[in-house]
Amino acid sequence: GDSVTQMEGPVTLSEEAFLTINCTYTATGYPSLFWYVQYPGEGLQLLLKATKADDKGSNKGFEATYRKETTSFHLEKGSVQVSDSAVYFCALSGPHSGGDKLIFGTGTRLQVFP
Amino acid sequence: EPEVTQTPSHQVTQMGQEVILRCVPISNHLYFYWYRQILGQKVEFLVSFYNNEISEKSEIFDDQFSVERPDGSNFTLKIRSTKLEDSAMYFCASSEGPRGGNQPQHFGDGTRLSIL
Numbered sequence: 050g051d052s053v054t055q056m057e058g059p060v061t062l063s064e065e066a067f068l069t070i071n072c073t074y075t076a077t078g079y080p081s082l083f084w085y086v087q088y089p090g091e092g093l094q095l096l097l098k099a100t101k102a103d104d105k106g107s108n109k110g111f112e113a114t115y116r117k118e119t120t121s122f123h124l125e126k127g128s129v130q131v132s133d134s135a136v137y138f139c140a141l142s143g144p145h146s147g148g149d150k151l152i153f154g155t156g157t158r159l160q161v162f163p
Numbered sequence: 164e165p166e167v168t169q170t171p172s173h174q175v176t177q178m179g180q181e182v183i184l185r186c187v188p189i190s191n192h193l194y195f196y197w198y199r200q201i202l203g204q205k206v207e208f209l210v211s212f213y214n215n216e217i218s219e220k221s222e223i224f225d226d227q228f229s230v231e232r233p234d235g236s237n238f239t240l241k242i243r244s245t246k247l248e249d250s251a252m253y254f255c256a257s258s259e260g261p262r263g264g265n266q267p268q269h270f271g272d273g274t275r276l277s278i279l
Binding site: 083085091092093094095098138140149150151152153154155156 | 167169194196198204205206207208211219221254256258267268269270271272273
C-alpha cells in the first residue's frame with residue numbers, strides 16, 4: 050500500500066542554519082503531498098501542500114517541491130528560528146491510498162538552539 | 164480563523180469503561196475524520212465520515228469503535244469497552260471536500276486518552 054518515509058530525528062540546528070527534512074513516498078498514481086507541523090502540546094497544523102508534480106508548496110519560509118521522478122517532497126528552510134522547534138510530519142492522500150485519508154510519516158523532531 | 168475544537172483535552176478512564184470523545188468541526192466542512200497517535204509513534208487514520216455515514220475505516224476501527232454526528236455541529240468517537248492499548252492522542256479533522264489536495268484537512272488539538 051501507499052506509504053511515507055521520513056528521516057529519523059531529532060534534527061538539531063543552531064538558529065539561522067539551513068534545514069532539510071527528507072521525505073519520500075510510495076504511491077500508485079498521483080497523490081497530494083503535505084507537510085504538517087505539531088508544536089509542543091498542540092495539534093497538527095497544515096504547513097504547506099502540493100497537488101501535482103513540480104508544484105512547490107511554501108509557507109512561513111518553508112518550501113517543498115513535489116518531485117515525481119524521485120518520489121520525494123523534502124522540506125527546506127533557509128534560516129531556522131528557535132520558534133520552528135516542533136515535530137514535522139510528511140503526509141500524502143489519494144487517489145489510490147483509499148479515499149481521502151492522510152497517510153503520515155513517522156515525524157521528525159526539529160530542535161533549534163539560539 | 165475558524166478551527167476544529169476537541170473536548171476534553173485529557174480523559175482518564177478505567178479499562179473496560181466506555182468513553183466518548185467530542186469534536187466540533189469547522190462549520191462549513193462536510194468531511195470528518197478521526198486519527199490517533201500512540202505516544203512516540205506515527206499518526207494513524209481511524210475513520211472518515213461523510214453524509215452521515217462512514218466512508219472509510221482502518222483495521223484499527225473495530226467493533227469497539229463507533230462515530231456519530233448527533234446534531235448539526237458535533238462529531239463524536241465512542242470506544243465501547245476501552246483497553247490499555249487504546250491509550251493515545253486522538254485527533255479530529257475536517258475538510259470542505261475529499262481529495263485533500265485542494266481541500267486540506269484541518270486538525271483539532273487532540274484529546275489525550277489515558278486508560279488505567
